[in-house]
Amino acid sequence: MIGHKEHPEVEGIVSYANNCMVFRGLEELKDYTEQHPETTSKSTLFVAQTTFDMAEWEKCSDFAKKLYTKSKIFDTICCATESRQKEAADLAKGCDLMLVIGGRNSSNTNRLFEICKRFCEKTLLVESPDDIPDGLVHPGYKVGITAGASTPVSVIKEAATKMSEMNETMERSELNPEETVEMEKPVKAAAETAIEEDKPEETGELSFEQMLEDSLLTLNTGDRVKVTIMSIGATEVQVDLGTKQSAYIPVGELTDDPSLKPEDVVKPGDEVEVFVVRVNDVEGTIMLSKKRVDAIRGWDEIEAAVDNGAVMEGTVAEVVKGGIIATCKGVRIFIPGSQVPGGRDDDHTNLVGTTQKFRILEVNRKRRRVIGSIRAVSREARRIAEDAFWSTAEVGKKYKGVVKSLTSYGAFVDVGGVDGMIHLSELSWNRIRHPSEAVSVGDNIEVYIKDLDTERKRISLGYKNLLPNPWDTLKETYKEGDVAHVKIVKLMPFGAFAELIPGIDGLIYISQISTKRIDKPASVLSIGDEVDVKIVSIDYDAMRVNLSIRALLEGDQNTDTAYQSGEKAAEPSSEAGEKQE
Template structure:
């Protein structure tokens, strides 16, 4: 063999060695980044710059069994994976994106505990003493006391809801993660409260929600802060209980009547005071007109009836029937609707006299009329 041939063979061997040295060495358990070269019916092929052909089984691509490979990766994408197994004899390497994603999620969750990061997940089930939230495939247990729901609430209603939470405890060895939804909602509520108190002023309007009810009014949430609407401010009509006009959970447009930032109290109104009920009445009715009214209160001397919302008139006991009666409730009952004739209007005192009898007996003696509109 000539020296020239030997030299050429030596160069070829040297080139092959250099080429082999240029390939990455793949070791099981390591991370490796490659380029997607093909997507076949069973796997995703990846060029990782090694001698071995590398691929990812579809089952190792995502923890979502319904996910389609083409929705996760495309040819030409750079992808970071975890080396599951290397077979040098047959010249291939098995990779897993799913396992690397899981490792990253655990790392992110541990970091979230340190940095108190807010994470998002979906409630997957109600568990003994709480609920389970899936955060990127990791099960996070949220105790009932940290669910953000009232004590005794039906937690199964939260299943499939998206929630935000803070991770409070992580035990990676036992694969146990505990979180709190309440920590996030409480913080958001505090921020909203500060926002309300920083910008509140008399007359300001809010779109609120009825939070709770009492016999004397309702409490309305106006964005993390509850204000009180007294029963007298709920309606121009005379009502006995707030339940006549609203219920818990109802939206309610309100405005600020007054507030005490020090005591953290807010008085709210609903009635539109730009509307004058008396003027509405005067524009609509005159003495001699017939009106359909609602009985709102029975007294010993007669009955008060709502003519228009916010304006009541008195039907004196002598004007309730075409016969003598002992008491108004012998003929009338509260909330009953009756037709009456308007017999007198005192504009100065804003008082109205009404009569049912006038419609029953056309000729009513003037002496039967009450001398004064009583209260």
Template sequence: MSNVTLAASAGFCFGVKRAIEMAYAEIEKNDGAPLYSYGSLIHNKEVTKDLDAKGLHIIESLDGIDEGTVVIRSHGVGKFLYDALEEKGMRMVDGTCPFVKKIHTIVNEAWNQGKSIIIAGDGKHPEVQGINGWCGNTAVILESPEEARAAELDTEKDYAVVVQTTFRQSKFDDMLAILRQKGLKMEISQTICSATEKRQKEAMELSQNVDKMIVIGDKKSSNTQKLVEICKKNCENTVHIETICDLVLKTFKKDDRIGITAGASTPPAIIKEVVVTMSEIENVNVEEVSFEQMLEDSLVTLHTGDVVKGTVIQVVGEEVSVNLGFKSDGVIPRGEFSRDTTVVPSQVVQPGDEIEVFVVRVNDGDGNVLLSRKRIEEQKGMEDIEKAFNEKTVVTGTVTDVVKGGLIAVVNGVRVFIPSSQVSNRFIEDLSVFKGQELEFNIIEMDRVKRRIIGGRKDLVEKEIAAKKAALFETIAVGSKIAGTVSRLTDFGAFVDLGGVDGLIHISEMSWGRISNPREVLKEGQEVEVFVLDVDKEKGKISLSLKDADKNPWKLAADKYAVGSIVEGKVVRMVPFGAFVELEPGVDGLVHISQIANKHVVKPEDELKVGEIINVKVLEVNSDQKKISLSKRQADAPVEEAPAAE
């Protein structure tokens, strides 16, 4: 018995299988109306023959056809066909592979933005022709590094570069290197199908470890031809067959190590027949079964509650369609996509993405499989949270709602309640500031049965503050200038956040001038630069000032207010022994009660009012003690005229 290995990804890819399933579904429900396939649905004569026998006829043009249903081939078509079908009012079933559909969108959007299009691929292949149809057939099509090198391209233009889904990645990389050498302005989209890459990688690895290699697929199939090319590089004894009839069995020996792979358009029936024949398994009865039956047998079986993997087909109206390899597609409604209600499905998944889903119901009433991604999140998220609770580790969640008494944060799809008393180490009046933020916290209480999960940040915040405080006290120095943010205002001053630690600016240190309320100078959230007056590490206190010592107005007071000069000032405060007059912000002088007027004054209020602007004479200046003696009486005295000369 020969040692036969079949590549895991041999045969139908999900895009081809989807198109075939759609075609057979149309045949089954057809009531006799004309049914067409625009071009071969896939590149396989056996499949095409079977579909034609059942009533799906191939057309290459809509000329003379005005009624019926047209199934779009998996390779896709240009925009012209969609427009023509709409104009004729004909029904269309779009079997275009989601990977190819994605390229159509990229090309069309780029073209509408005025960009030129470059397609790396075979210009004769229907997929490439279809892509070109979404940019008015204006694309530059390059099939090889040689063509890329010879191409005359305009370095002043903006190019959008896409690649045929079945193209060799290594060849595409070589072509990109050449295009970059030309100095082109390019926006490159890596549109090679992930299934194609996987199939080609498996073929390469398998062909390196066998004596003989069999590649099954239609001669016209582009992806099959590339598999043959890859296998021949590693295994000289590589044969390309379409069916078992093409295989010359006498060339194979009993002890040969044989590898088998198949193109994306190769039916499971043909692959099975080749594998069975080559394996020479005794007592195997290879029954004559139809392709349709073999397709049915290849489909997976689903049950409610299963967790399976599928491939995203499309996202329409934020409802995600998923290919599961089942006879019907799966659907994830918007409400079942994520526990986080802010998540937008179309921004998270794209056609061709592989995702894990939970089967809610095998038949949702419309023939689709009802799926949930949210329940996968819940299961995994609950496990992660339980682990964090047991191990007392920190989790990260996004705050989605502000509710009575606290916050709701979502951690891996699971809702966690954070009470307001646990949001921080101090009371926060407005919790709405946290909405949309990512927060770190501990799970402090958990009841999985009741789905009661409580989170807490208080201890975490206190530890964080303690660490920041220790780091700050190691570096901060008296006299230094430091930046901070006003975190809280009181009647006696302002607290400034210096990076997790608050320092206090007393009201007396906010201005060289006189202020009655800190809100006259500062507001919460304001960024400020402050001077460090004192640091008490033991008590954890930091005293700050807004006053720059270099701008102390008393430094210039002796020169600015010379003794004997008359200056203007504002009465700011009354005392029993006189009145204080502000000469400028930060510099006050005293008019003694005896210097207010040329008469006996009982109370300063009898002669002066707070806020009044008066002229005063400077009697004495003591900058060190910050004292200036003033006289209103002498400033008001008439200037005596000098006696006339005899």
């Protein structure tokens, strides 16, 4: 641990650690490492006292990274402390005299003193205004004032007032009685530019006391103020509040939307309104919240949405028992499962992280309860889309639709707010027994209006006419008597089906499979076999094709007679025809 052994924070951490070494800085760490080189190969954890000197800590962490090969380094210096130290260093660089106010036993105050001393040789540490020696300032001096986190505001004011009085006394002693020339007051305090207090008030410039008073603005829990975003860190956002205290917004207090990163919510330079969550006078920090202000505004907007029927938009945060939770304007909104697409029995986890539109059904601000409905919005949107559809629908018009459901007699397709049906016979050029053989739920397909019933609001859709007709392809590819190379796709007791071209299967009756008598097709053929066949007949009206292997084995001699006798012996007339089709 890098810090001071006597500091209460360090003592507390050491009491919990099994094996903890404390070093005041880089030199002590180097000495220990040289004396115990074996520690560089051990698993080591480095942390810092939260109020430690940032520059010295960075030196120690850089040294540890190079030598301790199995180390884990955590920057535990408080962001408020780091910010205060940086501001004090910047102030000291431009001052002739630095005044550090705070307790001599305060680690935070001592760090500020050490930092200021590096950049301003004339740096004084005082615990109260009484410790400020007379004659401290001289003509032309720029004086900077900083204070420890726990230094009371009243002590800082008294010190600044005493410095001003000392400056006035010094000015009077320097002026000759005859001189009437007004001179500028040189004291600069708390990082402010010199204030010319002897100019007329009508110039609009603030006095030193006024500027100091503004910089020591007192805030209380529950106040709402505007701040400027300074920097964005991993765990908190630093802001400029215009007060002595360091102010920050924890990342968890930026927004209720878990999908957003801090960089997506605010950027350096943004001015935002925040809510004061906690004021820590001991540490000199103020914790703020942006999402609470957003929630207050959000409640107003959501209550208004109930009256005016406005559609709200939010992000689904989680799935809970009975529905989902969405966040909108910083307010958590419960949407029952019955008001979510798919209903209460559906799994809504796929909605988490998505943006949804909904209407507000009920608001109880006292109980912090809001109930919304996604279906109310979707129903209205569907009604509008339905009106638009019927106003332009006509027979023959084409639409892009989504298959919503399948039944034994056809498929229902959403064509933009309205569902139409494709009859089973319109789904494919081939005869199929169920719509699932041609389409699946969720498929995007192109359809056309085949018939309209405006009174009953029913739509008959066509589909297969927009697809290539495989029977037209067959006419261009094969004719009766041709030999084709086919693939066996199905075996039945009365024969085998073989794919002639995509979309058309031909039937090889059992009597046409072999020159010998067989009991079943499976004794000669297997699904997936590729064989040569002769096309015996093509019936375009009935959409049937008969094939023969036997005709090729025996030649063309008696083919027709053999086929006809085999067909009569093997075909259970109606079933075979249906299977082929």
